[in-house]
Amino acid sequence: MEIRKTGTINVWVTDAVTVTPFGDNLNDLWLALLAGKSAIRPLQRFAVEGYHAGIASWIEDLVKIDNRSMCHFLIEHLLGQLGPMPANTLLITATTKSGIDNLERIRRCAPAAPADVLPGGLLEEVHRQLGLTGECINISAACASSTIALAQGAELIASGYTNSVLVCCMDLVTEFVFSGFSSLLALAAGPCRPFDRDRNGLSLGEGAAALLLMNGELARQESRSHLGTILGWGAANDATHITAPARDGCGLRQAVLKALDIAGRHADEIAAVCAHGTGSVYNDLMELNALNQIFGNRRLPIFSIKGSIGHTLGAAGGIEAAVGLRTLSEQMAPPTVGFSNPEIGAENKVSFQPSTFSGDCLLTTNSGFGGINAALILEKGSLQ
Amino acid sequence: MKAFITGIGGVTATDMGCGRDNKRFELKAGKLPNISRRDAFDTPYPKFRRLDKYSRLGLSAIAFALKDAGLDRWTDPRPIGIIASTVHGCLDTDINYYDTVIPEDGCLASPNMFAYTLSNIYLGEAAIRFGLTGAGYVISESTQSELWCLRMALTGIAGGQFDKALGGRCDLGHCPPYSEPERTAGGALFFVIEQKPSNACTVYGNVVIDSRGELFFNGTGVKDLETLARHCIAAHSKQES
Numbered sequence: 216m217e218i219r220k221t222g223t224i225n226v227w228v229t230d231a232v233t234v235t236p237f238g239d240n241l242n243d244l245w246l247a248l249l250a251g252k253s254a255i256r257p258l259q260r261f262a263v264e265g266y267h268a269g270i271a272s273w274i275e276d277l278v279k280i281d282n283r284s285m286c287h288f289l290i291e292h293l294l295g296q297l298g299p300m301p302a303n304t305l306l307i308t309a310t311t312k313s314g315i316d317n318l319e320r321i322r323r324c325a326p327a328a329p330a331d332v333l334p335g336g337l338l339e340e341v342h343r344q345l346g347l348t349g350e351c352i353n354i355s356a357a358c359a360s361s362t363i364a365l366a367q368g369a370e371l372i373a374s375g376y377t378n379s380v381l382v383c384c385m386d387l388v389t390e391f392v393f394s395g396f397s398s399l400l401a402l403a404a405g406p407c408r409p410f411d412r413d414r415n416g417l418s419l420g421e422g423a424a425a426l427l428l429m430n431g432e433l434a435r436q437e438s439r440s441h442l443g444t445i446l447g448w449g450a451a452n453d454a455t456h457i458t459a460p461a462r463d464g465c466g467l468r469q470a471v472l473k474a475l476d477i478a479g480r481h482a483d484e485i486a487a488v489c490a491h492g493t494g495s496v497y498n499d500l501m502e503l504n505a506l507n508q509i510f511g512n513r514r515l516p517i518f519s520i521k522g523s524i525g526h527t528l529g530a531a532g533g534i535e536a537a538v539g540l541r542t543l544s545e546q547m548a549p550p551t552v553g554f555s556n557p558e559i560g561a562e563n564k565v566s567f568q569p570s571t572f573s574g575d576c577l578l579t580t581n582s583g584f585g586g587i588n589a590a591l592i593l594e595k596g597s598l599q
Numbered sequence: 600m601k602a603f604i605t606g607i608g609g610v611t612a613t614d615m616g617c618g619r620d621n622k623r624f625e626l627k628a629g630k631l632p633n634i635s636r637r638d639a640f641d642t643p644y645p646k647f648r649r650l651d652k653y654s655r656l657g658l659s660a661i662a663f664a665l666k667d668a669g670l671d672r673w674t675d676p677r678p679i680g681i682i683a684s685t686v687h688g689c690l691d692t693d694i695n696y697y698d699t700v701i702p703e704d705g706c707l708a709s710p711n712m713f714a715y716t717l718s719n720i721y722l723g724e725a726a727i728r729f730g731l732t733g734a735g736y737v738i739s740e741s742t743q744s745e746l747w748c749l750r751m752a753l754t755g756i757a758g759g760q761f762d763k764a765l766g767g768r769c770d771l772g773h774c775p776p777y778s779e780p781e782r783t784a785g786g787a788l789f790f791v792i793e794q795k796p797s798n799a800c801t802v803y804g805n806v807v808i809d810s811r812g813e814l815f816f817n818g819t820g821v822k823d824l825e826t827l828a829r830h831c832i833a834a835h836s837k838q839e840s
Contacts, residue, residue: 262704265704265705318697329778334718335739338741352739352741363734391700398708399714400710452722452731452732454723454727454731469678473760583719587736
């Protein structure tokens with residue numbers, strides 16, 4: 216293996232599917248985003264009286280099957296949408312807490328499959344359901360888990376190690392996670408308001424996504440759909456605090472600049488940004504600092520979908536990459552639901568309405584606990 | 600791509616310390632040592648005492664590995680990546696945290712403990728302590744070799760993400776009823792991998808990844824992390840003699 220030159224990546228995304236409260240397909244999610252809908256509403260899954268908030272974006276009919284984690288429901292609904300893929304496809308799952316709902320049951324002395332609780336506990340199930348013969352790994356990097364999974368999948372294809380990688384990401388709204396964010400005083404009492412001056416916290420969400428990455432040459436030979444290309448990726452730690460971002464955005468800036476460098480592209484070539492945009496005071500400020508350092512006063516559309524589907528944690532990067540590809544295809548950025556009064560630096564960039572744009576490249580970013588930041592540069596595909 | 604192993608650090612049931620101290624680092628079942636700050640850090644680190652067991656284990660092994668490579672002291676942040684393998688991750692902390700949630704319907708949930716219920720958090724602690732600004736993430740593998748962490752580290756170097764990385768594993772070991780006893784032993788073991796060693800004196804040998812993802816140390820195939828550590832320490836002993 217040799218050191219690779221920049222701008223030489225040819226990794227196609229040939230399939231992208233999602234499961235969110237707006238349904239089991241990306242099209243329904245896209246239409247809901249464009250319409251400015253939000254799935255954030257009162258939670259009915261567990262008692263919320265003891266917490267600082269009582270709302271989240273949750274899937275109405277998500278149920279536990281037998282003793283298994285609710286993640287298995289997500290997996291079934293996700294994989295059922297996928298088309299055929301090479302049997303030797305390498306599988307990467309990405310999640311922050313896997314089947315943590317089963318740990319809740321076990322600690323409350325209810326029957327539950329214990330293996331679902333482990334970080335890689337869902338690997339075998341996805342592998343078995345798809346009948347794959349390749350290797351499989353799980354990646355955990357807090358709320359950047361699936362962004363880094365996509366980056367590593369693309370890296371493994373670009374390095375020649377494999378020709379196809381399936382990235383499957385998922386996370387649930389559970390009492391475990393909800394209580395934790397509540398204890399950190401990180402939850403907004405009302406639906407989150409990304410990049411709004413009056414924002415006061417995040418809203419949790421649940422969902423899943425799967426993206427099939429393929430060597431571009433092979434995908435072309437097999438006449439696969441070309442939803443888009445992953446051109447570059449970067450990840451960096453801001454080395455500041457484990458639950459708060461560096462206010463100057465140094466880690467995110469480093470990740471984005473690395474992604475641009477790997478892609479061999481200039482910041483001017485980025486036409487839109489699908490931001491992390493959680494609605495928490497410090498995250499959004501950090502992001503605006505980093506993005507404004509990189510893009511200056513350019514009026515490119517920056518949007519967050521977390522006002523619609525909440526913060527889906529380890530699944531956020533995968534869902535947002537799928538939405539990002541659709542954004543490029545339609546040349547339209549969805550509105551940022553919950554945004555109305557711009558934070559300083561968000562003026563003329565973030566909008567509560569859909570924004571048209573013209574360009575081939577989109578930046579999508581995620582950041583998480585532990586100081587991690589990750590960025591992907593996506594290019595518009597050739598098939599609509 | 601060829602890179603160089605320049606540091607080893609570990610905490611296992613048999614040993615704790617740097618590779619150049621001729622440790623054995625056997626990843627076998629057994630009680631892990633209680634680690635104090637003074638075992639792994641030369642300078643005050645008040646926060647160490649408050650970390651969860653999983654973080655103390657991983658962070659100590661990383662500290663030993665960086666010290667072994669001569670990279671533990673720093674002034675400016677460095678883009679060094681960390682890729683760590685695990686089976687159980689922070690499960691022990693998850694259990695302890697959720698046991699604070701059950702009474703009083705969540706009113707007593709511990710924010711300090713919740714912060715450590717992500718398997719990658721100790722990598723963030725290492726990043727803060729040692730100024731490491733490269734990518735850091737945790738992987739779980741379907742096989743028991745735990746070599747993916749090194750594959751990812753080498754692939755990251757070849758892809759231009761960073762020119763130095765730590766690759767290794769951290770696990771508190773079998774945790775009934777969540778895993779089978781044979782699934783994994785407790786212990787942490789990390790390797791420092793450099794594309795261009797900053798100090799030739801610290802090189803154990805070269806590590807190569809071929810197109811099939813197979814790993815070789817000084818030309819010999821490597822089947823797991825423990826074997827790699829043994830090869831490295833044998834190569835060092837040979838250099839010394």
